[in-house]
Amino acid sequence: MKPFRVRLSIIMMILIGVSVIVAGYTMGRVFKTTHTTALEQTMVREINLLKATFPFHDATDPTSAETRKYYSDRAGELEKLTDSRVTFINRDGTVIGDSESDPATMDNHLDREEIKGAVGDGYGQSIRFSETLGEDMLYVALPVNSDQSDMVEVPGGEFDGYIRLSMSLAAVDQGLQRGWLIMFVALGLLFLIVALVSYRVARGLTSPIEHITKVAHRITKLEYDARVEVTRRDEIGQLGLAINGMADSLQTQLKTIRDNEALLQSVLANMAGGIVMIDASQSIALVNREAERMLGIQSERVTGKPYIELKKHYELTRTIEESVAVQERMHEEVSIFNPEERLIRIDGVPMTEDDGGYRGMLFLLQDVTAIRRLESMRSEFVANVSHELKTPVAAVKGFAETLLSGGVQDKETERSFLQIIYDEGDRLNRLIGDILELSKIESKRAPLQCSPVHVHSFFEMVLGTLSKVAEKKQIRLQMFVPEELYIEADEDKMKQIFINLLSNGINYTPEGGRVKLQVTVEHGEAEEQVVFAVSDTGIGIPKKDLPRIFERFYRVDKGRSRNSGGTGLGLSIVKHLVELHHGKLSVESELGMGTTFKVILPLIQDEEI
Known part of the structure; x- marks a missing residue:
């Protein structure tokens, strides 16, 4: 804005300067014209006075030396009185007398402007450069006829021609030059005054505009808290108030937009389903966090690129291609591998504008593998x-x-x-x-009823229940349990866990074998844990079957299991009851050598359970 302030000051000074120059020039012209006119009128009066009082000599022979001498002498005398050059010119234009030059050497003056203008009863005047004197001269001529009734008769005198007075304009020019000098000095002083005044005026006008401009630039840089300090109530002050109002409105709207955007981003980021948006140019416009996880991609790497970037998921890409081609709703399930196989349900919806224009396709991805x-x-x-x-x-x-x-x-x-x-x-x-x-x-309709359980007494009761079955097969039951150990658990559900495990050990151990129960306490980082190990010397479980033995109705040897009276649900029940106690269940087995089931339960259950 500073260059503008300087330009404004310069423009004001130029305008004032031009105005002063024009005014001075006009005044100079008026001065010169007025002064010249006054001189003309004075010279006319002087010529009229000469016409009435001058003793004219016979001039019928204008070429005679006597006539020229007479009129030249009289012209010289008159020049001293009028301070003007006096010239007597015969009617035919012959100069018969002049106060400054020899008439014999002077040209015929009939074609001079002042002579032409003096034809009749008027007077003629002209301003021109005198070759004789080398300066601008004012010439005024009047016709004279010595025989006219209004003139004083001079005995023997007769003159019919013109009297011309001429005066140098040097004095007028000198006065005009002094006027110009005074004007230029005044103009210089005026320029200085105008420069100071215009700068202050320009500063008063531009300073608030500069401030408003800076605030506007800050607002364009998204600094919506910038405000104009309004100190005046004129149009500039109203402009500042308008800028502040605009900033308030923008700030409010931006906050609303950001809140809505944050809410939308939060919704997209926390959706249980994946979102993939394909725009009208068939490029990926949006990918949310769940879609990134499902497809193993990164939003910043695929956004703005063609959907073919998803080519590693062939079925998904093919489905998107078909949906984009028809631009209609679709529902389909496809398999993807990331890295394991997943079954994904795709729901595609075309996006349209209010006027019906097509904006792209929106795809909702749901992982239905678990379902x-x-x-x-x-x-x-x-x-x-x-x-x-x-x-x-x-x-x-x-x-x-x-x-x-x-x-x-x-x-x-x-x-x-x-x-x-x-x-x-x-x-x-x-x-x-x-x-x-x-x-x-499984339906969570069997909540824990926890209470302190004396572990040693508990297992004496459990083994006593199974002792008759073990005796029939001559199987030894061994128990290694600390005497003073207590655990917080649901006693009935614990009984289900260990009767199932011990029964399996007895059923799958040949006669004369052994089933052992061992209980130890481990001190973990967060809490103490009780480890229950049920081991037998039975037939063992093949390694290929170990991952599946906790599934419902899964049997390693279906014929033997049915003969033993098992339902195929015992270990599945054990697994769920252990998890209900926030415990862990594992198994180790070697074919023909026996099996060990290990149950780890927390010593004290969480209060929230």
């Missing part, structure tokens, strides 16, 4: 339950039909059939009970 796996497990569970229920029901039905038909006459055979029906019914009852128990545990 489909759960559905598969549910189907498998129903199939397994149906199969497990069908076997005892078929046995009961078959033996009952045989007995009802009267086909068995032997009492021993009949008793054997009835025992089979009883055993299958008992197995069916245990299967249904295990299914209901597992269902309650």
